[in-house]
Amino acid sequence: MTTFMVIGLVGLGLLLVSLVVGDLFDGALDALGGDAFSSAVVGAFVAATGFGAAAVQGAVGTALAIPVGLVTGSAFAWFAWWLTRLLSDGSSDSTPTTDDTIGRDGRVITQIPADGLGVVDILVGGHTMRLNARAEHPIEPGTPVHVTSVLSPTSVTVAPVWPEIA
Structure with missing residues (x-):
């Protein structure tokens, strides 16, 4: 459980740094598909994977906690990607003419x-x-x-x- 909690905290740290500093992977992972590998998406995936696995490890064991964590992480990563895309595609930036x-x-x-x-x-x-x-x-x-x-x-x-x- 401690390992999964540390993974979750690392993900939260990455999300916090991404919020304060900006996208850490800007330009580094452009070949992999735009916003799909932004630091917000990666941070959400790592945090949800760690905390999701830690939440179920006591009930189902480590062997099933890892897939549950990965599914949880994927769901949160998709949500972070969707939210990032929604916010960046906003058209309210232009000055009305x-x-x-x-x-x-x-x-x-x-x-x-x-x-x-x-x-x-x-x-x-x-x-x-x-x-x-x-x-x-x-x-x-x-x-x-x-x-x-x-x-x-x-x-x-x-x-x-x-x-x-x-």
């Missing part, structure tokens, strides 16, 4: 005159974008609007949102 506002709803901040520009706030990916806006007809402040096109990197064309019919 004016093109991202097309089809979004917003609210008029300053009046949009018939022949000029007003100001609207549009929410895109959790970011409020304040843009100049042009419309076919005058629109009063506070009116909900819908972005129909982009005029420039700082201005859009909007139309009032039609009220829902009950």
